[in-house]
Amino acid sequence: MSAADIVGALQGTNAAARFFGVKPPSVTEWLRNGVIPEDKLVRRAAQLEKELPGRFSRVGQWPEIYQEIWPELQADTAAQEAAIERRVGERRMSDRRAADTPTAHPMSQPAAQEAA
Numbered sequence: 001m002s003a004a005d006i007v008g009a010l011q012g013t014n015a016a017a018r019f020f021g022v023k024p025p026s027v028t029e030w031l032r033n034g035v036i037p038e039d040k041l042v043r044r045a046a047q048l049e050k051e052l053p054g055r056f057s058r059v060g061q062w063p064e065i066y067q068e069i070w071p072e073l074q075a076d077t078a079a080q081e082a083a084i085e086r087r088v089g090e091r092r093m094s095d096r097r098a099a100d101t102p103t104a105h106p107m108s109q110p111a112a113q114e115a116a
Helices: 003-009 013-020 024-032 038-051 071-101 109-116
Strands: none
Touching: 003 024, 003 038, 013 024, 013 038, 071 109
């Protein structure tokens, strides 16, 4: 998740500042830079995962190093990877459906009504 996604999911700058234990200008700077400092994110990652179930995961955020930081997650890896794959698949299906949905041209509506 990007910094903007996380701040948005936490309901904005002030709420994110409270969550991370910083002042709102710090969060504004994170948004400007596009990055939440790694130490802040790692420190609150477990709680963030609870606050945003299915949207943020420590495994998804740090796939190469999460076992070093949170060894307790090793047992849950298979289940979490399956959940991540499901979410990716669902997004792809949703994107395909959106792309396949025809949109009516606004000018075609009156012509269709006149012909009827």
